[in-house]
Amino acid sequence: MTIPLPRRVVRRRTGLVALAVTCVLAAAPAAVAHPARDAPRACGPHPELSRSVRHLVTHDRIAGAAVLVTDPGPAAPCARWTVTDGTADLRTGRPMNTTDRLRAGSVTKTFTATVVLRLAAEGRLSLDAPVEHYLPGLIRDGGYDGRRITVRQLLRHTSGLPDYLDAPEWQQHPERVRYRHFEPRELIARALRLPPPDRTWHYATTNYLVAGLIIREVTGHSPETEITRRIIAPLGLRDTYWPGDDTRVQGPHSHSYFTAADGHREDGTAWNTTFGGVGGALVSTPADLTRFADALFTGRLLPAPQLAEMRRTVDADPDRLWPGARYGLGLISSPLSCGSTWWGHAGTVPGGHRALVATGPGGRTVAVALNEVPATLQAELDFLDIVDKALCEGTPTERTPA
Numbered sequence: 001m002t003i004p005l006p007r008r009v010v011r012r013r014t015g016l017v018a019l020a021v022t023c024v025l026a027a028a029p030a031a032v033a034h035p036a037r038d039a040p041r042a043c044g045p046h047p048e049l050s051r052s053v054r055h056l057v058t059h060d061r062i063a064g065a066a067v068l069v070t071d072p073g074p075a076a077p078c079a080r081w082t083v084t085d086g087t088a089d090l091r092t093g094r095p096m097n098t099t100d101r102l103r104a105g106s107v108t109k110t111f112t113a114t115v116v117l118r119l120a121a122e123g124r125l126s127l128d129a130p131v132e133h134y135l136p137g138l139i140r141d142g143g144y145d146g147r148r149i150t151v152r153q154l155l156r157h158t159s160g161l162p163d164y165l166d167a168p169e170w171q172q173h174p175e176r177v178r179y180r181h182f183e184p185r186e187l188i189a190r191a192l193r194l195p196p197p198d199r200t201w202h203y204a205t206t207n208y209l210v211a212g213l214i215i216r217e218v219t220g221h222s223p224e225t226e227i228t229r230r231i232i233a234p235l236g237l238r239d240t241y242w243p244g245d246d247t248r249v250q251g252p253h254s255h256s257y258f259t260a261a262d263g264h265r266e267d268g269t270a271w272n273t274t275f276g277g278v279g280g281a282l283v284s285t286p287a288d289l290t291r292f293a294d295a296l297f298t299g300r301l302l303p304a305p306q307l308a309e310m311r312r313t314v315d316a317d318p319d320r321l322w323p324g325a326r327y328g329l330g331l332i333s334s335p336l337s338c339g340s341t342w343w344g345h346a347g348t349v350p351g352g353h354r355a356l357v358a359t360g361p362g363g364r365t366v367a368v369a370l371n372e373v374p375a376t377l378q379a380e381l382d383f384l385d386i387v388d389k390a391l392c393e394g395t396p397t398e399r400t401p402a
Contacts, residue, residue, distance in 0.1 A: 049389040050083050056370075056386060057086040060379035063257050063352075063372040064088050064096035068286035069390045070294065071364040088254040088371060090267075098286045101239050101253040102369045103273060104355045105347025107289060108282040109208050111227050113155050113330020114296060116211055117306040118230060120151075124218050127152040127309065127329075134214045138185075142192040151214060154207040155329040156314060163204035164191040165275075173261060174350040175268070181245055182275045184209040201327065203320040208279030215278075223278045235295055240284040247272050249283055254371040256352030268351025280347060286367035289357040293344060293365050311343065322384060334384070336360060338392035348373050354383070360391035 049067065056062050064086030071079055082098045119125045131139055131146035131154070139146030144161060153159040164170070164187045169177060191206040212223035219226050224242045232240050239251065247270040258268040273281040295301050302310065313326035313333050326333045333341045344358030354370035366387055374380040 048393045052386045052389045053083050053085045056382050060382055062370055066096045066098045066369045068098040068367045070290045101249055101251055101283050101285050103349045103353040104282045104284040105280045105349045107345045107347040107355050108280050110330045110345045111231055112208050112278045114301055115226050115230055117302055119218055121303050121306045134217045144192055154211045157203050157207055158201055159207050161204050161206045162191050162194040164206055178271045184277050199317050201317050205279035209277050212278035235291055237288040240288045243283055257372045258352040271351040286369050289367040290365045293357045293359050297359050336392055337388050338395055342391055358387055364391055366390035
C-alpha cells in the first residue's frame with residue numbers, strides 16, 4: 001500500500017513475518033552497521049543514529065536500511081552524512097547504500113500537492129472550489145457527492161472518500177494484482193463502492209487520484225507531465241521518474257521484500273505501480289528526496305502563502321499514521337523528542353519499499369529508505385525513532401537521557 005502501515009495491519013502480520021524473516025536471514029550474509037561508502041569521512045560518528053538503524057535491522061529483522069542526513073545550518077559539523085545497515089539484495093549479499101533507487105510510495109503525494117498549490121498560486125484553480133466544478137459527474141455514486149468536496153479536502157484527506165486500497169483485494173492478497181495496469185478513474189469508481197469512513201480524517205490515496213485528474217483538467221497535461229515539468233526537471237532530480245507500466249526499477253536499486261500469505265519472504269521489487277499513480281508511484285533516491293524537501297521548505301517551489309496553506313494541519317487518525325501525527329496539504333507533521341516538529345511524508349508500497357523524507361528545525365533534512373516494510377507496531381515506532389535520532393542528534397536542544 002502507499003500509506004504508512006496501520007496498527008491493525010502490523011498486529012495481524014507479526015507472527016508470520018517474524019518467522020519468515022528469521023528463516024531467510026539465517027542464510028543471508030550478516031549485516032554490519034557502518035557509514036555508507038558515499039559518506040563524507042570528516043563528519044565523524046553518529047552513534048545514536050547508528051544504533052537506531054542497527055536495531056531496526058537486527059531486532060526488527062528489516063532486510064536493509066539507509067539514512068541520508070543533510071544539514072545546511074552554519075554551526076553544523078558537516079553538511080551531509082549517511083548511515084546504512086543490512087542488505088540491498090539478499091541473493092547477492094550486496095550491502096544497503098543511500099545511492100540506490102527505491103519506490104517512494106506516498107511521498108509522491110507531496111509532489112502532487114505542491115503542483116496543485118502552484119496552480120492555486122497562479123489563479124488556475126481554487127482550493128475551496130468543489131470537485132464537481134472541475135470534474136462534473138465524477139463523484140456521484142455510493143452516496144458520495146463531488147459538489148460537497150473541495151480541492152483542499154482532497155489534499156488534507158478530509159473529503160470523506162474511502163480508500164480503494166481498503167478493498168478486500170488489496171487488504172488480503174495484493175500480490176495477486178501486482179502486474180495489473182490500473183487507470184485512475186477505475187480505482188476511484190472502486191472506492192465509491194466502499195462504505196464511508198467512520199472518521200472525519202481518513203487517509204485515502206483516492207483523494208490524490210482525484211487531485212491528479214483536476215491537474216489534467218486545468219492544465220491540459222497529465223499530472224505526471226506537470227510534476228516532472230514543474231518539480232523533477234527544474235530541481236535536477238535525475239533519479240526520480242514515473243515507471244508507468246514498467247514493473248522493474250531502472251538503474252541501481254535496492255530490492256524490496258514482503259511476506260506472502262504463506263508466510264515466506266518474497267522479492268517484491270517487480271510491481272506495476274499504476275495502482276498508486278500520482279498518489280504513490282514515483283521512483284526516487286534519498287538524495288533526490290532531500291533535495292526536493294529542501295527546495296519546498298526554503299520557498300523555491302511555492303510562494304509563502306501557499307506554503308503556509310500546506311502547513312495548516314488537522315489531527316490525523318493514529319491508526320492510519322501514528323500518535324502525534326498531524327496532516328496538512330500533502331504534508332505530515334510529527335513531534336520530535338528534542339522539541340518542535342518535523343515536516344515531510346512517508347510512503348509504503350506492497351512490494352516492500354518504505355520511504356520517508358522529513359525536515360526538522362533549522363533545515364536539517366533526513367531521508368530514510370527501507371527495503372522491507374516494518375511488520376509490527378514496535379518496528380514502525382523504531383523506524384520513526386530513526387527519524388527522531390537523525391534530526392535531533394547533535395542539536396543544541398538534544399535531550400540528555402535520564
